[in-house]
Amino acid sequence: MKETSRDRLISAASRLFQLQGYHGTGLNHILKESGAPKGSLYYYFPDGKEQLAVESVRMTAEHVRERIKQGLDQKTDAIEAIQGFIEKMAEQYQNDDSQEGVPIAAVALETALFNEPIREACQSGYESFQQVFTEKLLQSGFDESRARELGVVINSMIEGAFLLSFTKGNNEPLLLAAKNIPALLK
Template sequence: MVSKVNSREKILQTASRLFQLQGYHGTGLNQIIKESGLPKGSLYHHFPNGKEELAIEAVQYTSKFIEENLQKLMNEKEGPVEAIQAFIRDTASQFDNLEDIKGIPVGLLASETALISEPLRNACMQAFKNWQMIIAKKLIQNGYEKEEATKKGLLVNSMIGGGIMHSLTSKDKTPLLVIMEVIPLLIEKKG
């Protein structure tokens, strides 16, 4: 028997991947159950309020994965340009095998559900803000004023999100690599 923690995690992993690849409306609970390999009762035990609750938690799960990876790169790289480029390079590398995509895109769920589900919209908005602020914090640590860092964080995060959409559409990482190349033009050295 699968433990409570493991079954919940397995459902979240499966749901996150399917929502990323197929969107909210294209992913059914029966498919999540089937692909997770768990009994139907597990899904309803962990997510008694159904698909919307599961999608919100999947966004939070994906967001946490991205936040941890982004923060790790921000801590490892000295400058913000190098850190942002490393994150984009890592994100782009996922397009080498589309079946293994992890952590992208929350944007698909956001664009699909923002006007029909306020709780899902809020979860996506919070994810975007968290990523933006990790970038902004790195810029502040490197001499940017808070307001400018916040704007640049929004710009970079939006560019990455747009690059992900272009890369998904073309099934090619080139759009993300182009964005990676122009980061030095957006982020000047301070100090």
């Protein structure tokens, strides 16, 4: 089970892009944190920073999607499951003392208008989250179009609450989002 230079570069990039955004994170910083030498960056990612960002966003998205899925599996009822998942996120956020950023969002906002490959990666990530919520709702008996619609809405709610919690430095918006999920899904 060897961890290659490539993997460590992506991990470091994911972390730093989340904390400081795309333009706020220099390649040198990523190299230092990953321990990889500069040469291998351009060996593994011939298209440079852009490619590294695309693959980092993909990895982050996959990771987050798994966490959502696992979170929702804790309860059978969709409403309780989603509410519980958001509460867990709020808890984790408080404990980490906010040493994690908001996944994807910073990169998406900085690049959406100017860098199509990165924008697409971010969009795919968001759609994969939404898909997980929609599936859970389907399993709980929501009809298809309603489940799809609510997948988007729940995703919006969580992203917004996360953004506000991150900016304020406390988890109140996440907790309130969780609390109001039942009303939204009735």
